[in-house]
Amino acid sequence: MTQQNHSSAGPGLPTFDSLAPFGWSPAHAEAFRTIASPGCEPGRVVAASRGLVLAQTALGECWAVPTGRLRERLQRTGLSLCSGDWILLQANPGPSKASVVELIPRGASLTRSWTGAGGGSQCLAANLDVILLVMGLDRNFNPARMERLLSLAWGSGARPVAVLTKRDLNPQWEAFTARIEGVAPGVRVQAISAWTGEGLEALPELLPEGRTGVLVGSSGAGKSTLLNALMGSDVRRTREVRASDGRGRHTTSLRELFLLPGGGCLIDTPGIREVGLCAEGSDLDTAFSDIASLAQGCRFRDCTHGAEPGCAVQAALAEGAIDPDRYGHYLRLRREVAFEAARSDEHLWREREEKWRRISKLQKSFKKR
Ligand SMILES: Nc1nc2c(ncn2[C@@H]2O[C@H](COP(=O)(O)OP(=O)(O)O)[C@@H](O)[C@H]2O)c(=O)[nH]1
Ligand SMILES: [Mg+2]
Ligand SMILES: [Zn+2]
Incomplete structure (x- = not known):
C-alpha cells in the first residue's frame, strides 16, 4: 500500500477499479474524492477486532489501526469498525501498520x-x-x-x-x-x-x-x-x-x-453466529411492549421486576392490569435471552482471543526476522 498502481481516471484521480468485485462503486469513488486527503486510499474491512482491522485495498490485504482522532470520534458516536466497512487508509513509513483515517458512512448494516x-x-x-x-x-x-x-x-x-x-x-x-x-x-x-x-x-x-x-x-x-x-x-x-x-x-x-x-x-x-439469540432481547420488548412500557416507570433502570422497591410492573400485577400467565411467559423468555447472551459472549470471547493470539504470534515472528 505504498505505491498507487491502480487504474486512474486522470492525473491524481484514481478510481480503484480493482476493488469493484468487493463492491466499490462509482458512488463510492465520488464520496472518496470529496473526503480523501493526499496519499490516502480506500479499503474494505475484511476482519476487525479491538481496533485492529484487516483491510482489502486495491493492492491487497493490509493491517491497519484507527488514528487516535478517528478512535475518539468512533467512541463518541458509539461506533466500532466491523467487517464490510469501507474505510480510508493512510500508509505509514517503514514496517508499521497503516492508519485508518476515516469511516465511510455505512449502507444497510446488521446491528x-x-x-x-x-x-x-x-x-x-x-x-x-x-x-x-x-x-x-x-x-x-x-x-x-x-x-x-x-x-x-x-x-x-x-x-x-x-x-x-x-x-x-x-x-x-x-x-x-x-x-x-x-x-x-x-x-x-x-x-x-x-x-x-x-x-x-x-x-x-x-x-x-x-x-x-x-x-x-x-x-x-x-x-x-x-x-x-x-x-x-x-x-x-x-x-x-x-x-x-x-x-x-x-x-x-x-x-x-x-x-x-x-x-x-x-x-x-x-x-453473527449468535445474532439470532442476541436479537431476541429487543424482540422481546416488541412482543411484550405493554410490559416494556410499564417497566419505564420502575424506580431502578435495571429493575428485574422481582422484589425491588418502586417496581411499576409488580404494581400493575397487583392491580390485575397484567395477566399473570403472560407475565410468567415474559419472565421465562427474558431469563432465556440473558442466558443465551452470556453464553454467546463467552463463546465469542474465547474464539476471538484465540484468533488474536495467533495474529500477535505471527507479528512477533515477523519482527524476529
Ligand atoms: N449432512 C450435512 N451436514 C452439514 C451440512 N452443512 C453443515 N453440516 C454440518 O453441520 C455442522 C455445523 O456446521 P458449521 O458450518 O460449523 O455451522 P456454523 O456454526 O453455522 O458455522 C458441521 O458438523 C457440519 O459438517 C450439510 O449440508 N449436510
Ligand atoms: Mg461457523
Ligand atoms: Zn420493575
Whole structure:
C-alpha cells in the first residue's frame, strides 16, 4: 500500500477499479474524492477486532489501526469498525501498520442493540445487499427462530433470503421448506446441501459481482460449511473434527469477508453466529411492549421486576392490569435471552482471543526476522 498502481481516471484521480468485485462503486469513488486527503486510499474491512482491522485495498490485504482522532470520534458516536466497512487508509513509513483515517458512512448494516443501561448498538456487518438467514433442516430447525431472524433482517434494509441447510439429512425437506415459506411470506426460501451440492446452484445468482451478503444463523446451522462449499475450499473453520488427530480442519484465514469465485462477497463472522439469540432481547420488548412500557416507570433502570422497591410492573400485577400467565411467559423468555447472551459472549470471547493470539504470534515472528 505504498505505491498507487491502480487504474486512474486522470492525473491524481484514481478510481480503484480493482476493488469493484468487493463492491466499490462509482458512488463510492465520488464520496472518496470529496473526503480523501493526499496519499490516502480506500479499503474494505475484511476482519476487525479491538481496533485492529484487516483491510482489502486495491493492492491487497493490509493491517491497519484507527488514528487516535478517528478512535475518539468512533467512541463518541458509539461506533466500532466491523467487517464490510469501507474505510480510508493512510500508509505509514517503514514496517508499521497503516492508519485508518476515516469511516465511510455505512449502507444497510446488521446491528444488534444493547438493552439495559447505556443502550447503544453494535454493528456486526456493514454495507450489505443480501442477508442469508441460515438454518439447518436437522435439529437446528426452528420456524420461530426464523421469524426472529427475519425481523432482524427486515430492519437492516438489505434483502433477506432463507437458506435451509443439510437437506441431505432430511427426507422430508420439502415439507420443512414449506413450513418456513409459511412464516416468511415474500421471502425466497432455498433448501440446500453443502455436502451433496443440491440446491447450491441457486445461491451465486443472489450475489453477483459487487454485491455483499452475510450469513446469519445460530451456531451449528451450517454457515461456515456453506461458505466453504461456495468458495470451493476450506476457508473457514467448521465444527468438523478430524477423526485422526481430533483437531479441527485446517483453515488459516482470519478473514470474515470473502470474494466468491462467481463474484459477490460473503461475510461469515463468529459474532453473527449468535445474532439470532442476541436479537431476541429487543424482540422481546416488541412482543411484550405493554410490559416494556410499564417497566419505564420502575424506580431502578435495571429493575428485574422481582422484589425491588418502586417496581411499576409488580404494581400493575397487583392491580390485575397484567395477566399473570403472560407475565410468567415474559419472565421465562427474558431469563432465556440473558442466558443465551452470556453464553454467546463467552463463546465469542474465547474464539476471538484465540484468533488474536495467533495474529500477535505471527507479528512477533515477523519482527524476529
Ligand atoms: N449432512 C450435512 N451436514 C452439514 C451440512 N452443512 C453443515 N453440516 C454440518 O453441520 C455442522 C455445523 O456446521 P458449521 O458450518 O460449523 O455451522 P456454523 O456454526 O453455522 O458455522 C458441521 O458438523 C457440519 O459438517 C450439510 O449440508 N449436510
Ligand atoms: Mg461457523
Ligand atoms: Zn420493575
